[in-house]
Amino acid sequence: MHEFLELDRQLFIFLNNLGSPEYDHFWKLITNKWIWVPFYGILLFILTKSFKLKSLFFIIIFVAVGITITDQLAGIFKELIKRLRPCHDPSLVGLMRPNIECGGTFGFYSAHASSSFFLATFLAILLKNRFGYFPYFLFIWACVVSYSRIYLGVHYPFDVGMGALVGFLLGGLFATLAKKTIYKN
Template sequence: MNGLIEKDQELLLFLNGLGNSSFDPFWLMITGKWFWIPFYIILLYFLYKRFPVKKLIFILIFIAIGITISDQLAGIFKVGVARLRPCHNELLMAKMRLVTCGGPYGFYSSHASNCFFLAGFLSMLMGSRYRFLPYILFFWAALVSYSRIYLGVHFPLDVAFGATVGFLLSGVFANLVRKIR
């Protein structure tokens, strides 16, 4: 396990070290939730075009429940695992670029989990109708997830684990929606 943690720290330092202060505002914007509101409105439009209003409301409720579960699970893991964020790790702080920081614990990334939940869920529900959509959604999820590493608030394994949890939850919820429909 120590070897894996060392590799995770090395990868963080490499990826975080690729940054430049002139790009920091861009990555802070990418990680921010308000920046993506127009994107969410476009996704809502695609949902509206694809499903009748009653089904759309049902799907939106499932999205809200899925993201809530994804987010709350991340909070439980953060406290339970108690792995310090890179920006709170005294051994790493001197070696890395500190752009921003969050609470003390970072395992696992709720940003990655929530984004991959939404990407997976919408891809499974609408990917056959809008074939380009899964590519856009997973690119978006990866971009937001990478921003967390760039900014130094999550280790790569925090992000990978969060993305995996979100994607797995998306499969469960998409299958529930299909069965209930």
């Protein structure tokens, strides 16, 4: 396990140091949940054009519950695992790019990655037959949001990978449940 964590640490140092001050503001915007409100509005518009009102209601409920669960699970794991965020790890001082905003003490696993991959998976499954390449765009978006967490020094790659996996699995589960609910009514 020690070798795996050291590999994760080295990969973090490499990925984090790919950044430069010219792009810091861009990645801070990417990681900000509020910057995506117009994008969420577009997603809602697409859903309103794709589903009847009753189905849309259920979809919104499933998204709200799913995002809440992914976020709360991440908080539980952070407290159980207690893995320091890179920006709180004293052994990384001087090895990573400086970060002004670090967040909570612990970082395993990334709630940003989990929520992004949940939404991407959920919507990709529901919309895959209606919008061709759109699901690929959703996963690219989730990857960009997830990478922002490494760039900014608040998560290790394994934190992000585990968050993405949890979000992907829960997104698939919730999409299956949503499809059963939508097509039953």
